[in-house]
Amino acid sequence: MITPSELIEIATRHQVHLERLKTQAVNENLEFLKVMDKSVTARLAGKDITDFKRAKLERLIASVKGDLSIINKDIGESILTQARELAEYEAGFEGRSLDQVVQADFNTPTASALNSAVMTNPLSVAGVDNGMLLGDFIKGKTTAQIDAISLAIRTGYYEGQSTSKILQSIRGTRSQGFKNGIIARVGNSLNAVVRTALQHTAVQARETTWRANSDIVKQVRWTSTFDSRTSQVCRSMDGKTFDIGKGPRPPIHINCRSSMVAVLDDRFKSLREGATRSARGPDGVESISAKDSYYGWLKQQPKGFQESAIGPVRAKLMNEGGLSSKRFGELNLNNKFQPLTLAEMKKLEPTAFEKAGI
Numbered sequence: 001m002i003t004p005s006e007l008i009e010i011a012t013r014h015q016v017h018l019e020r021l022k023t024q025a026v027n028e029n030l031e032f033l034k035v036m037d038k039s040v041t042a043r044l045a046g047k048d049i050t051d052f053k054r055a056k057l058e059r060l061i062a063s064v065k066g067d068l069s070i071i072n073k074d075i076g077e078s079i080l081t082q083a084r085e086l087a088e089y090e091a092g093f094e095g096r097s098l099d100q101v102v103q104a105d106f107n108t109p110t111a112s113a114l115n116s117a118v119m120t121n122p123l124s125v126a127g128v129d130n131g132m133l134l135g136d137f138i139k140g141k142t143t144a145q146i147d148a149i150s151l152a153i154r155t156g157y158y159e160g161q162s163t164s165k166i167l168q169s170i171r172g173t174r175s176q177g178f179k180n181g182i183i184a185r186v187g188n189s190l191n192a193v194v195r196t197a198l199q200h201t202a203v204q205a206r207e208t209t210w211r212a213n214s215d216i217v218k219q220v221r222w223t224s225t226f227d228s229r230t231s232q233v234c235r236s237m238d239g240k241t242f243d244i245g246k247g248p249r250p251p252i253h254i255n256c257r258s259s260m261v262a263v264l265d266d267r268f269k270s271l272r273e274g275a276t277r278s279a280r281g282p283d284g285v286e287s288i289s290a291k292d293s294y295y296g297w298l299k300q301q302p303k304g305f306q307e308s309a310i311g312p313v314r315a316k317l318m319n320e321g322g323l324s325s326k327r328f329g330e331l332n333l334n335n336k337f338q339p340l341t342l343a344e345m346k347k348l349e350p351t352a353f354e355k356a357g358i
Helices: 005-044 054-102 111-120 134-158 163-171 182-212 232-237 294-298 303-310 312-320 325-331 342-348 350-356
Strands: 217-223 241-243 259-264 276-281 284-289
Touching: 005 054, 005 163, 005 182, 005 217, 005 259, 054 111, 054 134, 054 182, 054 259, 111 134, 111 182, 134 163, 134 182, 163 182, 182 217, 182 259, 232 294, 232 303, 232 325, 294 303, 294 325, 303 312, 312 325, 312 342, 312 350, 342 350
Parallel strands: none
Antiparallel strands: 217 241, 217 259, 276 284
C-alpha cells in the first residue's frame, strides 16, 4: 500500500489554508467577548458590592452566570455551525483530491454520516479532554470561563475589593490593552477551542470520505507540520500509518496542526512520485521531498534551529547518538503515543545516550 507523494503535497498545502480558515473562525467568535464584557459591566458598574449581604451577592452572581450562559450557548452554536460547514467542505475537498490523483469514481458521504463522525467520534486530545465528544469539549471549556468570572466576583467580595477593582480583574487594565483580565484569558481559551474543534472536524470529515471508499483507501498516514513549533508527539507521529477507524487522530493535543492523508491500495503503485511538502526552517518556507519525515528534515537544519525546536539535549542525542531518524522519532513516544521524558528515553536506549555523551 502506498501514499502517493502528490496526496501529501495537496494535504500539506491544504493545511495552510485550513489554518487561515481557523483564524477567521476565531476572529468571528471573539466578537462574543465584547458582548460578555458589556454584560458583566452592566451587572456590576455603579454597585458597591462591599455593602451587599451574602444573599444579595449570590443573586448578583447568579444573574451574571445566567447572562454568560446565554452568551456561551451562542458561542457553542456558532462553533458547531462552523464545524458542520467545514465538514461538508472537507469531505468534498478530499473527494476532489483523490479524484485528481487516482481519477476514479468516489462515493460522497452523506450529511448525516459527516455529522455523526464529527459529533460522535471522540477527540484524541491528550490529558483531561481525551475521549471527549466535540459538543462536550466545547461546552466544558466555555463553562470553565463562566466559573472563573463568578469566582472573581465572589473572591473580590470576601477580600473586601471595590467593585471597580473586581471589574478590573475581569476586564483587564487599559494600560495593558485589556489583555491581563479574565475575559482576555477567555479569548485565549476560545482561540484554542475553535482551532482544536475545526481540526477535529476536518480530519473526521476526510476520514468519512475514506471510509466510503474503502476499496481504494486502505489506511491513513499521519502528516505533521514541519516547523519549530511542532509538538514532541506530532514530530514523532509524522509518517505513522493506521487502519481506517483505528489509532489516534489529530488533534492529539490542543491547537494541534497535524493532519492525515490516504494510503491507497497497491494497484495504484504506478502513481507519479517527486511531489513536495512545505517546511518552515530558519531561512523561511522551503519545499522538501514529500517522503521526508520530520526528524529526517530536522537533522538537516542548523544546530541553533534544532535546539530551538527540540532542546539542546535531544538535538545532541539525535545527531550523535547513532540513531536513525525513524528510531529517534519512535524513542520520543511510548506505546500509547504519549511523550517520553529524557530519563524514560535513556532507559530504552542507554547506549545512544552514552555514545552522545549525555
